[in-house]
Amino acid sequence: MWIGWIEFDVLLGDVHTLKEKRSVIRPLLAELKRRFDVSVAEVGDHSQYRRAQLGAGLVAGDRAHLVEVLDAVERFVAGRPEVELLSARRRDLHSED
Template sequence: MYTGTAVFDVLLPSDSRSLKVKRSYVRPVVAALRRFEVAAAEVGALDRYGRAELGVAVVAADPGHVNSVLDSCEQLVAGRPELELLAVRRRLHGEDD
């Protein structure tokens, strides 16, 4: 069994000056990520209006499948025109960890 995680550090549009507006940008992205059958949530920068950290976790029997799913998630976040992807932190955990 292999698990993979990714944390996406994203910059939100300048009009996200309240947590309500921030949620209006983050919630659709998290919902779109969940279509890849991953666990997804906002995991960091919770009190910062212009930034968000989105976390994704996936479990699979094959490390190639884990990487493929994380690649798809990264492409989805990077392709959102309203967000700017600043950084991605990925980890793969295998049976030896």
């Protein structure tokens, strides 16, 4: 069994309040979950309205599938016009590690 996750540091565009931040982040997380069947959450920078730390994780039977999904998730976030991807960090582990 393979376990993998990816964390994103993103800068939000024309956002001036935490309420506006939620209106950008919630649909993005929902779309990631729907499209890629991953677990997602806002994992940091909760009190900053123009920055967000987002995380996505999944479990897969083989590493190739895990890498394929994490690559697709990263491309999706990088391509969103409402956010600027500042960095992405990922990790994968085998259950026997």
